[in-house]
Structures are given as C-alpha cells and as structure tokens.
Amino acid sequence: MLTGIHILLTYTCNLECDHCFLYCGPRAKGTFTLNQLRKALDEIAGMGTIESVCFEGGEPFLFYPLMLEGITIARAKGLEAGAVTNAYWATSVEDASLWLKPLYPLDISGLSLSDDLFHYEEEHNPAKLALTAAKRLGMPVGTISVEEPTPRTSLAKKQDKGTSVIGGGVMFRGRAVEKLTEGLPTRQWQELTQCPYEDLEDPKRVHIDSYGNVHLCQGLTMGNMWQTPLPLLVENYDAFSHPICGSLVRGGPALLAQEYDVQHEDQYVDECHFCYLAR
Structure with a gap:
C-alpha cells in the first residue's frame, strides 16, 4: 500500500x-x-x-x-x-x-x-x-x-564468500552509470534476475515530478498524473501487466532484456546498471 x-x-x-x-x-x-x-x-x-x-x-x-x-x-x-x-x-x-x-x-x-x-x-x-x-x-x-564506490571483498554472512560488492551506496542509474562504473567488479548478465531495491509489486512510495510522471523507480513510471488522477493510477496499477515491471518482477533486468530483444553487454556492475541501460 x-x-x-x-x-x-x-x-x-x-x-x-x-x-x-x-x-x-x-x-x-x-x-x-x-x-x-x-x-x-x-x-x-x-x-x-x-x-x-x-x-x-x-x-x-x-x-x-x-x-x-x-x-x-x-x-x-x-x-x-x-x-x-x-x-x-x-x-x-x-x-x-x-x-x-x-x-x-x-x-x-x-x-x-x-x-x-x-x-x-x-x-x-x-x-x-x-x-x-x-x-x-x-x-x-x-x-x-x-561515498564514491570502490571494489571490496565481503565475507558477510548474508553474501556468498568471496563475492565482490560495491561499497558506498551509489545507485547505478543516470549520471552514475556514465561517471562511476569504470573499474568496478561486474557480474554476468544472466545472474541479474531480480530487482533487489524496489518493491514493484506493492510499492510503498513513489516520486512525482512537474511533468506529471509518477516514478516507481527513476525513469520507470506508473503513469502520468496530469493525464490520469493519481488515485486512479494507483488503484489500477498492476506490476505484472505493466510493460516494464512485468518483466522485472518475473525475472529482473535479464528477463527484461530477453523479452524485448535488447542488445547488451555480457557483464554489469549490478541489477540497476543493467536495468537502466536496458530501458
């Protein structure tokens, strides 16, 4: 809700x-x-x-x-x-x-x-x-x-031993993709099968801008509130029938790229990096 x-x-x-x-x-x-x-x-x-x-x-x-x-x-x-x-x-x-x-x-x-x-x-x-x-x-x-992202190795219990992670909390969308990804560890695109940061099925918050865009994630919109009232947009939203979110909730950016036949690289820093470029 x-x-x-x-x-x-x-x-x-x-x-x-x-x-x-x-x-x-x-x-x-x-x-x-x-x-x-x-x-x-x-x-x-x-x-x-x-x-x-x-x-x-x-x-x-x-x-x-x-x-x-x-x-x-x-x-x-x-x-x-x-x-x-x-x-x-x-x-x-x-x-x-x-x-x-x-x-x-x-x-x-x-x-x-x-x-x-x-x-x-x-x-x-x-x-x-x-x-x-x-x-x-x-x-x-x-x-x-x-902090500026740097490669480091984590042995945290919640992560597989030896897995490279990104420290600093940068989200790899927008300008960060252009400026901050060089030299960072990457993963195979086939591994990026979920959206780990946004609850697209049941969003708790959205961003709105002056153009009327209702952002589920930056650049990924529920619709336009100047065209359809916000309460109606929210009431009618269904992640699985959404043209982008449907793929993301079923299989992350990997499935999104496959279903839309998007040409892509073999590796990306994380799910956000792949999703942003695929979209």
Whole structure:
C-alpha cells in the first residue's frame, strides 16, 4: 500500500554530482508551479493512505517560497512533510538559522542534509553548518552520506564468500552509470534476475515530478498524473501487466532484456546498471 510521496519539486540544482541518477544540474528543467503543487497535494491527501510527503530535487531550497508553501499546505492537510537539501544556503550557522526558522513552526518530520564529498570538500561543508543550526532550533535533522564506490571483498554472512560488492551506496542509474562504473567488479548478465531495491509489486512510495510522471523507480513510471488522477493510477496499477515491471518482477533486468530483444553487454556492475541501460 502506498504511504509516501516524494515530490521532485525541481530538477534544477546548483550542483551536478557524478552520482545523481536524475541528471540534475544548473541547466536541468522541470519545476512545479504553485497550481500544480496544490493539485498534487489535493490528490495525495484525498487518497487516504498517504502519511507523508518529502520535498526533494534537484535542490528544493532554490525555490524556497514554493517549497515553504508546499510544506505548509501538506501540514494543513494532516500530512507529515520533510525536505532533502544539499544545504548550499548554509554560509554560516547564523545564516542557516534564518533559512530554517520559517520551517520550525511547521513541525516538519525531518530535514535530510547531503554531507559527502560528491557535494562539498571537507574544508567547506555547508551541511555541517546547517546540521548545527537545525539542532540548535530543535528540528529533526539527519545527514545523507554517499561515498564514491570502490571494489571490496565481503565475507558477510548474508553474501556468498568471496563475492565482490560495491561499497558506498551509489545507485547505478543516470549520471552514475556514465561517471562511476569504470573499474568496478561486474557480474554476468544472466545472474541479474531480480530487482533487489524496489518493491514493484506493492510499492510503498513513489516520486512525482512537474511533468506529471509518477516514478516507481527513476525513469520507470506508473503513469502520468496530469493525464490520469493519481488515485486512479494507483488503484489500477498492476506490476505484472505493466510493460516494464512485468518483466522485472518475473525475472529482473535479464528477463527484461530477453523479452524485448535488447542488445547488451555480457557483464554489469549490478541489477540497476543493467536495468537502466536496458530501458
């Protein structure tokens, strides 16, 4: 049952990170209008099962008044609301507090700060300043840290002895496929027979963007909510009859490539890598 919606408020971002699976950056287009945001939140609140929304990007703080109004509307409708940011605006703890104070009375469920070397160098780290400011205000806050992937060998009990894995938590979709796969261990395509990260049969959360796309996974959509109301999309969704998800739930990206006769390489870093390129 769907309980969470991630609102991609904008694809525009002040940064252009190598690991971004949405290809966000300064030149990326696609930002919600206030009217679109109101319509989306009306549908979300009317579904009855959605507990929370999260404002993401891109960088949602680039459109601060819009984000603030969206959170205000969501809270008024009884939804939990949070935000994800790279904290570019935190030039000092004092200045960061100015940005965060309007959010405090809205009782947001969480502020997630990107704090890793993909975003900033150690000596210049706005996320740490924002973290300090948020804690001083008593806001729920946490950090997201993604390391550059490197080959390592795991002897963990849940993994076969000697199997090469990717450390760091990067998802190999979008720009990460272009920038971060070189030199990493790979697996035979025939082994990639499941989607290990998304519950496509019974999704608990989806991402929506200003174009109306309802993403089950980045680039893999349930449909378009500007063409078909979101509650109806969710009600009618069936993974096995979906043209892409059907293959993925039955046999992962390996079956997807076979059923659509996709030309492909012999090896890939992981399921995401193969699935992204096959699609």
